[in-house]
Amino acid sequence: MPQGKSASINARHPSASPGTEGWVGVGLRHPHYRDAIEGNNNAVDFLEVHAENFFAEGGILPSILEDVANQYAISLHSTSMGLGSASGINDGYLRRLSNLADRINPVLISDHASFAWSQYQGHDVHAGDLLPLEFSQTGLQVMIDNVDRVQQLLGRNILVENLSAYIDLGPGEFQETEFLSELAHRTACGLLLDLNNLLVNAHNFSQEPALTACMRWLDQIPRDIVGEIHLAGYTPAGEGKLIVDDHSQAVSEECWTLYRYAIQRFGPVITLIEWDNDLPKWDELLQQAQFAKQIIAEECTAIAIPGSIR
Template sequence: MPNLPLKNGISLKAQHYQGILTTLPDVGWLEIHPENYMSSGGLDHKYLREISQHYPISMHGVGMSLGSVNGVSNSHLQNLKKLVDTYQPIQVSEHIAWSEHQSTHLNDLLPLPYTNEALSVICENIDKVQATLNRTILVENPSTYIDFEHQDFSEPEFLSAIVKQTSCGLLLDINNIFVSASNNTFDPYEYLNNLPADPVGEVHLAGHSVVPLTEFKEIRIDDHSSEVSPQVWALYQHFIRINNRAFPTLVEWDTNIPSLEILVKESKKANKAMQYALQQSSSEATYDAK
């Protein structure tokens, strides 16, 4: 299966459909949430067909509930297969999370405890998805806000175990790592140092919000509502430097969505940061995202 271009990508938003077709911005690829296209026909499919003639497409799911002990929804999986067969995206990805229990669907991406039981559940679900789609998928690390009391693995260990058991790839969200590290007080640089880079087929960057809880404590919320923070740019550069290779990189901006021009400008910072990191030594590189 071909890989995404080693260049900046952006999420495809409905308000940008016409602007993309009119201006054909300088981005390497576009990413969609397949759930937005699971109805048949309509303007969304019209624009996606036209836009996919100009750009490679990646499908990034948010509703599969890979961590559900009840298994993934057959109807959702079949709808995804229909989309994949129709548009032949270069890549398909999902989240390491759960959002469905029995017949109740929760509109959120809820984290899993990193236990042997959870590992068995998610690997079984990933195997089913990959067998149905007849392709390898990528899975994304979550953003977390509290720690579970009992865990058998660190997050890098859990991700590595998933890859080993299912042969899936990883979608590494740097913003999620920073948000989780800030909220749960672990070292995000050590996290990246302990994560195998070979399975990583895509990197996500995004903005987040800081919300005060008390006079002395705050929490970071992964809301994709703003520019990428300097701390996340620094982590991204660190990941590039320690692995000395480029990765297809997407800037997510899902709330307070800016103009297409601003979104493309933000995504181009990833190209600049990546090239700078590749050119500099670990001790010298400091990227100023301006």
């Protein structure tokens, strides 16, 4: 790992490493492997990869990831763990994730507040999607049990990301913010705060302006549980149509505005630029990361000046 980019646990943000405050990274996808390996490794602070893409123990991909990890700190972001699955998490999946974490020594490990696994005729089956949870006592206990199991196996805390969902399950026993806050309190996991997911959900389901709804959501989250922020963009949809969280655009102006508000509230949290479809050139991704760094510097400077807190 690069000097100073260790994976030890920070007491304030349970899944962040000491010294990562203000770090900004980008998601590494296949078309950019060569750019990352041959480029300037000081241009970003870390790279995020989807863990499942590197579970294989042979072939070229593990070697590529090891080459990348020799130059950058790595965040492992999972999309298939299914932390909210009542049937539990597949043993084989967890074993492969643990082996990968041992090889790479990531600075962060994360997945989503969703379910994915079930049982059919005695076999584990995976839904192939991030399915929304019911925010109930039963759902919370399932999440607690699964997060505890994962953290015990990995020997470290993880981050749990708020979900973009396309079905409104209606009022539950908890608000989403209460559910995630209690999960963090009961397990010592951290929250991966995806601002684009918040905006997508607000546009699709909220009766008030999206930014207003998202800012109110952020106000209900304890300051000390946020371990990472994700920024992304989405393809606009026509009036009355669902917006899909497709990560196919640059970070939207609305998301940048919400990011400024989040930094004011939570401080210089480690941040990732997500872009998964219709990928831009590598340099454009790095420019987005630099803009995030600029916002962190501006907002944290403003907060430090007496009387400037907004």
